[in-house]
Amino acid sequence: MKRKNIQNSNGITISDSIVMSVKQKHPSMRKLFSVVITLIGMLSVIMAFLGMFHFRYEKSTVVTAFICFAALHILVAVRGQKLLGVYFISVLSFLFLAYRKSATLVMGFKFVYNIIYKSAFTSKINYYKGLKSALEVSSVTTLFVFYIWLLAIVICYFTICRPNPVLPLMVTFPLLEIGMYNGIKMPVFWGILCIAYWLAILAMSTIDVGEYSGGQSGFVRKNNLFFPKRHMKLKVTERCGMFIITSVMLLAALSYGYLKVTHYKRSDSINEKRRNITEAVEDFSIDNLGESLANLSNAFGFNLDYENHKLGNLDHVRYKNITDLTVTLEKPVYGAIYLKDDTCSVYRDNEWFKLPSSNYKSKVFDDFNDYKMHPQCFPATMFRCLIQDDDENTIWIKNSPRKKKHVYVPYGIEDFGKLKYENDTNVIPDGEKKGESSYKFVNINTDAFKELFNMQYDLKQSIGDLPVVIGSSQSTPDVSMRSVFSASSITDPKWRDKILKYCTENDLISYDDYFTFDNSSFDFIYVDPSYLYEHGEVVMTKLMQESYRDFVYQNYLDVPDTAEMEEVRQAYSDIIDREHGNTAHDVFSVLDDIRIRISATSTYSLEPGKLPSGKDFVNWFLLENHKGYCTSYASSGVLLARMAGIPARYATGYIISENDLKSGKKNKDNTLTVEVKDNRSHAWAEIYIEGLGWIPYEFTAGYTSGEITTEPTQPTTAVSTSASDISTTTTSGSSTANNSNTSAVSRTTVTTTVLSTVTSIAGNGGKGIKIHIPKFVRNLFILILFAALLVMFVRARRAIILKIRDKHLTTGEPETRIRYMYSYAEKLLSEMNMQSENGNFKQFASEVEKWYGDIAFEKGSFDLLTDVALRSAFNSTKPSSDELKKCEKMLSSLSASLFKKSSRFDKFRLMYLNVLVKGDQYEDR
Template sequence: MKLAGKQEKQQQKPNSSLNLGNPRLIAAEVSLTKRFLFYFFVLLLGISAAYGCFYTAFPIPVFWWVVIPCTVLFSAGFTVLFLKKRGGRRGIWLPILFIACLGSLFFLKDGLPGAWRNPLCQGLIRTVNYVIAAYAQKANYNFITWPAEPAGLREITISCTVFAVFVLLLTTFLMAWLLIHRKNSFFCFLLTTPFLAVSLVFAIIPHYAAVTALLTFWAFLLLNASSLRSKKGFVKRGNLFYEGRNSAVHPASLILLPILADCLMLVGVLFPMQSFQRSEVVEDLRSGLLSRPNMTTLFRSGGVAGNVNRVNLQFAGDIAYTGRTVLQVQSSQKDTDYLKGFAGSVYTGQSWEALGEEDYRELNALLNEQKVQNFPSLFTNFLRSNLDRDLYVYDLVVRNVGGNPRSIYTPYGLISGPDTLPGLDFVNDGYLRSGNYLFGTPQYSMQAISLPADYQNTSFYTRVVGNFLRYAWIGGGGLGDLGLDRNFQRDFDSSSRQLDEWRMPERLAGLLSPEQAAFAQAAQAYTSFVYAHYTQLPEELRGKLDQYRREHGLDTEHFPWPRSLARAIIDQVHSENTYTLSPGLLPGGRDFVEYFLLENHRGYCMHFASATVALLRSAGVPARYAEGYTLSSHDLAGPDGWVDIPDSRAHAWAEIYLSGVGWVPVEATPGVYNGVVDHQTGAVAPAQEAANVPQEEFSGEAPEEEVSGESSELQIPNEIEGGERGPGGPQSMVISTQLRVIFFLAVIALPLPALLINRKLRVASRRKRFRQEDHNQGALAVYDYMLQLLPHPKSDLSFSAEIPENLYELVLKARFSRQMLTEQELDQLLDYAGALADQVRRKASLFRRFVFAYIYVLF
């Protein structure tokens, strides 16, 4: 700032012949280049941070090699546009007109009827669907999504990139207009807030670095709001004048950005999220709020593998995989394992629901606190037979890193009960669910027993009469010696239904221990419950399925055992239907199974499992729909012992009830081998290869292609969609404290070279101005520098100084005389300026010396 002061001293000099005008304040103009650099970097930071928060929170596929250069190009272009001198408002409306024409060109290039098929419109639809899918997974509700054209992964990425670039163009224009033209920091804040709020509303956390960058941008706007907003050259506060227009618009002001980032990083390091603990009052308030029932009537849940309430089959549209890790597992299991997260009991034609509350009250009265989820292990404990000789106990630890946090995935041979699984709810007779309604359970461990294949024909009768008494009854007598009626000695060739109807006589029950007798009573009562409730079907569908079974000879007369009938039904369904990731949506009002079996003939695991369960039920075999994740015996643990389970292992299957075992899984999907399938070619693939298939291989581009595999847990109608980002995809990421410390130290180190370079450049520029060819201009530059060095009357510097009279005369000569100062006269000014700078350096405190040297660059 040039201050044309001390005019009064000139008027007091009798020999002066100069006629001076009124004193005035002259603000030093910041060059166009410096203003460009300032606004460009601020604009680039704001746009990059906002986009980073959005695209690291949601798994939206875009070509970053396109988006990143466009961000730099748009930021530079609009900065130049609004820094140029414009006549009228034409310069503002031209880019608005250009953006509007560009958007209209994309929307209407295929004509108005086909506008929704163009990449921009499809990108909008798919982006919204990705966001909705992430919401649905996080909250375990399924929101209504927009229908989109089926496409491969490349087409989806192209359309999402087109939409991202178009929104980037519009957002950058608005930000530049608000920041440079309107100088309104508050509206810049409002413009970037939705990019973060859209994920935080469902507790989806973007990448830590993106959030830090956005908070740094907001803090910078707040600290410079007054200077950026002022359109006057000077603002008077009391008796002092402050430059308001250009004081902050300087590249040197950008030094605040790394300082602000350092402060945020320091807070994260000193107070990590892991160390946060709520007070008792807050925890009680939270528990009270979360004790309200789920609003299942407002939203509808859809499969697969991320549900805790119901599965809406109307949303079983086209799907794809992202390849992201959903679960991390440590297991000593030696064979393929099915981890169940949901079981559907009631089939309505469009969904799988739970039984009614009245049915569950009846069930709880029958079980007498026994848990159906533990039946396989309880049978081996209380009614052990020779079928249990090959069983072994294994440990299982599950870490949920990308799935529904409330879903709990458990094996079928679960040993651990409610007393050993605190915080987990046993949901009636179906599955487990986290008791934490908001945050879920990120990690849990349990024990289970293996279930061998020869369990397939095990009934309660064969376990008790055929095996248990033979090994446990001491006395060497036969069944007749127990006083049993010969009618109870069933032929082993009888149907499973006949065996399941057998009830243990009281005298036989008297040979059991109280614990054994209580469990045997609960098991028999539950078998009756199962036949009464898990053979239910809509009457109209039952008639069509009965006809279907008769046409193909699928009945209990030909296949008396549940396993054999299930195998025959599955083989028949495989022979008539094709596995595809693009089956399309269920037409409105149609029955899901009927449409798949008798008309569409195209589907994935949800279709095959639902059809198998329905056909088994129509034959009188108790069956349920189940979904979760599969583990393969070929899964190889990493160095830390954890196995990464990708979203491609999300699966749906059938389960049947064996009265001597409990519920057991039945694979209903074609081409499954060892729990793993190749989703692209349909060929059976080893587990370790399928787990490492690149993302491009999960495109599902051919709607009619026969493949074998399972769906991602996020489903988007009429569209291939992926799952929520974790912390990696555009997913929520957890950065360890060590990485934060390293990042914090790196950010601290960044300002140091910037300060040194800035100081060197500004000192060199000042010396060049002092020694320019026009000595008068050089003298005025030295005078301006001396005014900056003079201490303010209210400052804490312990000295006072004033420009000597003889030097002040030289300044007046340089300002008003036509004669140029000599080299010696200019040197006098420079010598005094240097001495004044040395005096300021000596008198200033250490902190002030640093600020004067590296922030203001006074010496």
């Protein structure tokens, strides 16, 4: 066909090309292709999900539901407008029956999530407990049937009727990502087929080759050539979808063959990262925003260090079994090793804080700095004094990258000149490489101290009430617990000068250079003066302790003055109100009784649940929930010890048990290396023992020096005959009292358990099963529900407005109808920047005809509408039916023109916000 080119004087050439349309020779395959793509989408997502997990359900019922729902909704979608009412009925039926079966669906979800949880975290423990296994098959089957129904509604409509990837992706992707996030292997074929469906539906919604708006005049410019717009439509969306699916599957087959040949396997690090991201997302909480953001950033590989000591903000704890520290010991040690990271002293609003800096403005801390003797070193000095052993040990600690900013210190360290001290709490190595540290130390733990204590206690029992002398051959010495010393007799000149200066500055000199101090390390152990003269550091330590003791009792006995704490005090009054001294024997007797009572009434669990709003954490753990892990036990133990008059504080870090040390790697130089996993992170209590200093004390059930278990424990029902395991004497001093204590604990255990059960059932409406949905799933469901309600509201509003407008335009008196018509025309023209001014209707009509006549509507039709409206308003002339029809036609053309020339956003605004056009009726024009 020849093309006629016309060139004007301006150099612009107008080319008049002819467009032809021809009849297709082959039958259309569009409907068949769309049905095939729909079936691929439904089948792939179901098979991919079922292939990742092993559920118990009725397969025949699920297969039947798939066939029936798929066939029904495909048939309705293929028929188009004629049967779309069936779609509406199906959606309403789905919502109604889902509401009626909500209890069964919730139970089915809980069974399904238990399987997913155990597969994802390799656990044998169900996330939802108390479910009846007899109901598993029926409830899971019901859940799957309803999901298939929902899948058919969404995929069939948005693949066949109106291709759009948004809702199909929303109902398919989360289902598969549950497994992928947790590192569960997906069936390769079905997974790739599902991805191919997503790409196909995306292409079908965006690719429309050769389709133009149609019906509009205008030109398309190419360089200086202008061509009239063609009106040919060439719909190939379904063919493109099939082409994409075929291409993706072919590419997947080639890739799979290559991977098989090269034996490629996805690394464990990728699986671990996906699982970390999942856990961080599920644990995200606005209440714990800082830590949640830190966990999320760390999961994606960005190290954001954040830590606080807020209690009860997590409903569970998960360990990843990754190495946090690598510890090397010069020689084996006895008992567990505690590596402290932080120490807190103030309990307020369910959180632990450090002591205010103002509390440390005491002269004793100036003395610590001046004389290079700090409370952190007291235990090592005194323990060496008691065991009369100068054997040293060395520990090297290397942090993992994610713990690089932390410093971990063992108890019993010795000051060798490269340490900085943070008041009386923490120690910071000076000059060490960041993330690496080493210390000279004597391993201090409760069991090691008790063993020494038992030996001395047995010796005391054999010689009577006289004190045991350390460093002397005397068996029954005649000595006083408070001794007189001469500073000049100290053999070490460094310590001699320091001791003399300290005693002089603090007015401890009685005459000449003599001073007195308590020579007992504990209530019955007396150190031989000759040993003290040779070890001036012990004398200095004991002098410092006498000054430091006042600070300890002033700052480490505080308990919040609240009703919740008073309830705890009353519940444990038989232990904490018992008269006792400050000797080691008395302190351990009380602490052991507290530990036994907590173990008797509580269960160690990594899933204790989140602290209810308005509750006190310690009160909730001890008197209501009775479930918790180390933070619960340590916090409760510290506060109960303080109530009993024993100075205590809260410490965090890591614990290494004897079993961990035994399984360590023996090196060629006879050192021992232990990899400390994240499940050894821990919280414990620090107890102040007069004459020794701060030592760790373990309140957590299942934690001993020999072994550590993070599995759930059961409350103990028996009380040992010796609360502290120090001697064969009973806790209360007599067998009668001990039996009384045992009965009291047993009664408390039974009563507490019954009350806890009754409270749990009552709080759940008597159903006995508490519904708990993971926060991530709950938030996603709320978001989807909100979006659905918003869409329903917008569509309902639009339908009501359109119905009212159609009623006004098509029914009623002619005068009323023409008035509404003109008002509607003014609104449409206003969107096209045409507005009448000063009430000059005829001039406005002339301007509208000039710009849009024969473009947006038939020429002269708006003049007609204006004339009819004016006659009706001022001459009381009724419009004829023929005039009304022409005006209706003009409005329809005007609204269609406005819609087709608008951008996508304006189309949405005109259809759903302003509700000026119908939109859907113009699609095929």
